Amino acid sequence: MINKQQGFTLIELMISLVLALLIIAAVVQVYVISVRTATVQEAGSSILDANVFGLQHIENNIRMAGLGLSEVSRASAVDSGVLAGDANAEAVGALRNLTTNLLSRDALGATTTNTNGGGSDQLTIQYRAPVNMRDCEGNLVLGPRTGVLEMSGNPVGPIDGQIIIERYFVRANGDTLELRCDAGLYVSDVIVEDGGQGTADATILTGAARQNNIHRFGDDGALIVSGIDDFQVRFGVANGNGIRYVTPTEYNGMGANTAIIAIQLGLLTKGSVSSIDAPQNPTYTILGNQVRMKADQGRFIRRVYETNIMLRNSRGRS
Numbered sequence: 363m364i365n366k367q368q369g370f371t372l373i374e375l376m377i378s379l380v381l382a383l384l385i386i387a388a389v390v391q392v393y394v395i396s397v398r399t400a401t402v403q404e405a406g407s408s409i410l411d412a413n414v415f416g417l418q419h420i421e422n423n424i425r426m427a428g429l430g431l432s433e434v435s436r437a438s439a440v441d442s443g444v445l446a447g448d449a450n451a452e453a454v455g456a457l458r459n460l461t462t463n464l465l466s467r468d469a470l471g472a473t474t475t476n477t478n479g480g481g482s483d484q485l486t487i488q489y490r491a492p493v494n495m496r497d498c499e500g501n502l503v504l505g506p507r508t509g510v511l512e513m514s515g516n517p518v519g520p521i522d523g524q525i526i527i528e529r530y531f532v533r534a535n536g537d538t539l540e541l542r543c544d545a546g547l548y549v550s551d552v553i554v555e556d557g558g559q560g561t562a563d564a565t566i567l568t569g570a571a572r573q574n575n576i577h578r579f580g581d582d583g584a585l586i587v588s589g590i591d592d593f594q595v596r597f598g599v600a601n602g603n604g605i606r607y608v609t610p611t612e613y614n615g616m617g618a619n620t621a622i623i624a625i626q627l628g629l630l631t632k633g634s635v636s637s638i639d640a641p642q643n644p645t646y647t648i649l650g651n652q653v654r655m656k657a658d659q660g661r662f663i664r665r666v667y668e669t670n671i672m673l674r675n676s677r678g679r680s
Contacts, residue, residue: 398639416541416587417629417667423487423498423528424625428675430490430523440574443675444597444622445486445527446610457548459576464529468595468609474532476539476591477630477646477653482532483595483610485625489675491523498528498543499584512552524549527579530586532593541587541629546579591630591664594649598624598670607649625671632662640664 428443438447440456446466447453454460469480493505505523510516529544552573596607599620607626608616628648633640640661645654648666655664 398637416631417627417669419498419586420530420543420627421669421671423489424485424627424671425674426489427487427625427673428489429492431488431525431675438618442622443487443489443673444625445488446597447614457574457576458572459546459579460527461580464580466595466597466610468611470532473534474539474593476656476659478656479592479651479653482539482593484529484531485595485627486527486529488525488527490525493523497526497545497547498586499545501545501547501578503547509553521551521553522549527576529579529583530593531583532590533582535588538588539590540585541590541593542583543586544579544581544583546576548574548576550574587629587631589632589634591632591655591659592628592648592653593630594626594628594651596626596628596649597622598626598672623673625673627669627671629667630664631667632664635662636660637663 432441438451468483471481474482
């Protein structure tokens with residue numbers, strides 16, 4: 363007996379091919395959606411890191427601006443929590459190794475921003491270390507301790523904490539813009555012998571006994587946030603019953619005794635990978651000002667983070 367075997371008919375074969383194509387298309391679609399979702403999540407994660415670990419870290423330090431110094435933050439004064447002004451600023455004349463390019467400034471140039479604005483801003487603050495602590499670069503700074511000051515009889519007594527000076531600015535690293543912090547320190551007294559310098563820690567600066575002489579300040583600093591597009595700063599000054607926010611340049615045009623009672627920060631960040639879901643040449647509003655991305659910046663998911671910081675150590679008097 364002969365067994366007859368029948369193959370697929372043409373119609374059955376065509377149906378099988380169509381079903382296979384539909385299954386392949388569904389798999390490809392799921393893959394594409396998964397890749398896009400992963401891209402968005404990765405971009406969102408890097409942006410969130412910039413906010414949580416970057417901006418909030420800066421906020422904590424800025425809140426200490428003026429701690430242990432003057433109660434009134436007059437930005438040109440040597441004992442102000444915020445340092446701004448021009449070549450005639452009191453701080454520039456009194457503090458060695460402090461130049462005008464290290465003070466708070468705005469619009470630092472096209473190389474510091476990926477927008478069509480005049481450039482990112484720079485913020486410089488200072489405060490006295492309340493205890494032994496680390497500055498924004500991770501260097502150890504001495505708090506109150508005992509030692510010998512240049513006084514009659516050179517008695518042993520308490521010495522105030524070293525003064526930390528921190529500069530927040532934007533620098534290009536290849537094609538990436540980075541928000542960085544440059545930190546230095548100085549002392550406000552003439553110290554004959556500093557008991558804290560004997561602490562067994564290699565990161566403690568020795569020889570910092572000269573009054574108003576800033577050490578290790580003015581370099582590239584340490585990385586705070588990578589992959590940013592713009593950084594903006596505004597100073598809050600008393601305006602009747604409210605607060606008026608001005609740029610550092612506008613502040614420099616005010617009276618020398620105008621007190622800064624708050625600081626606004628605006629940070630435009632982008633994801634670590636490009637995304638086709640992101641708009642092309644978008645416009646963003648940072649601290650009330652509209653900026654547009656440069657044409658060569660690609661399509662990235664971007665977010666604007668803003669924060670308003672009241673200066674607890676400034677009473678806002680003039």
